[in-house]
Amino acid sequence: MELAPSVGRYTGPPSRAELEKLFFLDDADRELIAKRRGEASRLGFALQVTTARFVGRFLPDPLDVPAEVLDYLAAQLGIADVSVVKRYTERRQAPFDHQEEIRRAYGLRDFGEAEDEFAAWVDARAWNTGDGARSVFTDG
Numbered sequence: 001m002e003l004a005p006s007v008g009r010y011t012g013p014p015s016r017a018e019l020e021k022l023f024f025l026d027d028a029d030r031e032l033i034a035k036r037r038g039e040a041s042r043l044g045f046a047l048q049v050t051t052a053r054f055v056g057r058f059l060p061d062p063l064d065v066p067a068e069v070l071d072y073l074a075a076q077l078g079i080a081d082v083s084v085v086k087r088y089t090e091r092r093q094a095p096f097d098h099q100e101e102i103r104r105a106y107g108l109r110d111f112g113e114a115e116d117e118f119a120a121w122v123d124a125r126a127w128n129t130g131d132g133a134r135s136v137f138t139d140g
Helices: 016-022 027-033 039-055 067-077 082-089 093-106 111-129
Strands: none
Touching: 016 039, 016 067, 027 039, 027 093, 039 067, 039 082, 039 093, 067 082, 082 093
């Protein structure tokens, strides 16, 4: 099965509805983010949480996101200068440590650990809806 090309990455800025639904920082998100010291760390952590929620994985470069995402998250966090996020990757290990914490907090697993379960779900959904496997990735 070939995946839709947009799965696992940004293909442009999210719509306003997507920002409001998937990039809104709820109380649980804010509690985790508040444990970070400094604006760069808080904004970078928020980027990783919401990117994983939106594209379904962590990006190789956690800062490779549309400006609209940065602006939306910074506004929620009260960060006036979004350029502080450039400091997030200065300590190379921080993004990886944050990814591990996000995995634990949200119960995320690496794809390899869930591949068989996911394939069965896609097959069942495609079979039950009659729309085919590709519809799983293109339906809103």
